[in-house]
Amino acid sequence: MATTLRSKQRSAFPPIKLDPSIRNQALRVHGGLRLAIVDGLLTPGARLPSTRELAEQLGIGRNMIVAAFEHLASDGLIDTRPGSGTFVSTSLPTPPSVVVAPDIPLVFGSRQPFALGQTHVDPAFLARLAAAARRHIADANPNDLAYGDPRGSLHLRRQVASFLAVNRGIRCDPGCVIIVSGTQHGLRLCVDALLAPGDHAWVEEPGYGVSRATLAAAAVQPVPVPVDAAGLDVQAGVSRAPRARAVYVTPSHQFPTGVRMAMTRRAALIEWAEAADAFIFEDDYDSEFRYSGPPLTALAGLAPDRVVYLGTFAKTLFPGLRIGYAVVPPAALERVLRRRAGFDRFMSVFLQNAVADLLADGTVASYLRRSQRRYRTARDQLAEIIRTASHGVLQPDIPEQGLHMIVRLREGLAPGLSRMIRSSANVEALLLAETFMEETEAEGFILGFSGYDIDKLQAAATALGTTAHQLAMKDMESAAAG
Numbered sequence: 001m002a003t004t005l006r007s008k009q010r011s012a013f014p015p016i017k018l019d020p021s022i023r024n025q026a027l028r029v030h031g032g033l034r035l036a037i038v039d040g041l042l043t044p045g046a047r048l049p050s051t052r053e054l055a056e057q058l059g060i061g062r063n064m065i066v067a068a069f070e071h072l073a074s075d076g077l078i079d080t081r082p083g084s085g086t087f088v089s090t091s092l093p094t095p096p097s098v099v100v101a102p103d104i105p106l107v108f109g110s111r112q113p114f115a116l117g118q119t120h121v122d123p124a125f126l127a128r129l130a131a132a133a134r135r136h137i138a139d140a141n142p143n144d145l146a147y148g149d150p151r152g153s154l155h156l157r158r159q160v161a162s163f164l165a166v167n168r169g170i171r172c173d174p175g176c177v178i179i180v181s182g183t184q185h186g187l188r189l190c191v192d193a194l195l196a197p198g199d200h201a202w203v204e205e206p207g208y209g210v211s212r213a214t215l216a217a218a219a220v221q222p223v224p225v226p227v228d229a230a231g232l233d234v235q236a237g238v239s240r241a242p243r244a245r246a247v248y249v250t251p252s253h254q255f256p257t258g259v260r261m262a263m264t265r266r267a268a269l270i271e272w273a274e275a276a277d278a279f280i281f282e283d284d285y286d287s288e289f290r291y292s293g294p295p296l297t298a299l300a301g302l303a304p305d306r307v308v309y310l311g312t313f314a315k316t317l318f319p320g321l322r323i324g325y326a327v328v329p330p331a332a333l334e335r336v337l338r339r340r341a342g343f344d345r346f347m348s349v350f351l352q353n354a355v356a357d358l359l360a361d362g363t364v365a366s367y368l369r370r371s372q373r374r375y376r377t378a379r380d381q382l383a384e385i386i387r388t389a390s391h392g393v394l395q396p397d398i399p400e401q402g403l404h405m406i407v408r409l410r411e412g413l414a415p416g417l418s419r420m421i422r423s424s425a426n427v428e429a430l431l432l433a434e435t436f437m438e439e440t441e442a443e444g445f446i447l448g449f450s451g452y453d454i455d456k457l458q459a460a461a462t463a464l465g466t467t468a469h470q471l472a473m474k475d476m477e478s479a480a481a482g
């Protein structure tokens, strides 16, 4: 039997909360009743007051109540039985309990030394970026507010093209530049568009795990190819995966070793790619920061028809900006753009335009000069502390470029010692071994040094160096004893 609310709860009805922020009265009543039904305050089969009674009780026009009831009926929450009244539906789905997001502790990056991917962000630069973004939003024209070119802002693409011409020896039409949210996004987009599931792609060993994961996510099989003092060993690639359709490389500053790919290897790689009709994905992630020696021209400057060039503002400016770019060979452009149309279309143009303004007026260039000075100081202090605090157990390889340093362990120590040092020193360092795909005995660390307060960096370097020394001493004592 239906519960007659009128007889039992007349004075208490409606047991509903009306949200005053909902301006439309019918929607307000609908929302209140809906919540009461879903929360179980009004149980299945309960009779609702008539529209006239409810209108009187709530002081709301009856037509609003009728509209609310119609809306509830179309939601399937109430049934009107002519001649008997209106009842809460008896076939309600079980009301869902409050939906709580699972606790997934997945935050990318860390703010603790020596995590990679930190950059120095100065308030003056942010103020200029904010002013530029505000200007672009306030002065937005209808084109900025509509759907647009999947390549992103032409203003930024032009700036990127001239930046690359001046700094990286790449002469490209802004039409071949695609603005993406970072290297990873650009790689995924181009891999999806240009490779097929099951294709093989050479990757550097050791190398950048994020890109390996990106290839794998696109069902492309990464094949590890060793890196030596001249960069990726092209001959080894040919013997490991002769039919690979692509290669992912960091030739200007190999991640993580810091090796600069020799010109002979560059030529060999391009020759192989031509013969195999394969794409070269060139990740030029930190070329803006060179501390000594001239930069080598990017591969894309040597073989623009073969190379998909990936650049990012994650290092130049900061990762949270999520702006990067891909320069795509003209013949591949349409495939990539069609793919993008079904992917994320394009990114918001306001920040792109703001960044373009700061590239055009020299703000980025002077910010880069200031940051570079900081990073050089951080690099030198880190290397010095690591060397002295570890008494030579840790051997830093001072990079000519970039924002991380590779630090190896002196030879002859127990396997696995780096891992023990990291956990005893309680630092965030990436282990060299963690950058390999295959089993390795490589010992050492990859230390990010940019973007940290110098005091914090010094403290972490001292902790790492001292711990390395202590554990190496213990290791040598137990080796001598046993």
Ligand SMILES: Cc1ncc(COP(=O)(O)O)c(C=O)c1O
Pocket: 116, 117, 181, 182, 183, 184, 185, 208, 250, 255, 283, 285, 311, 312, 313, 314, 319, 324
């Ligand atoms: C080798 C390499 N490539 C690219 C990036 C930048 O990636 P994204 O632009 O996707 O943030 C990084 C960042 O640490 C990197 O180490």
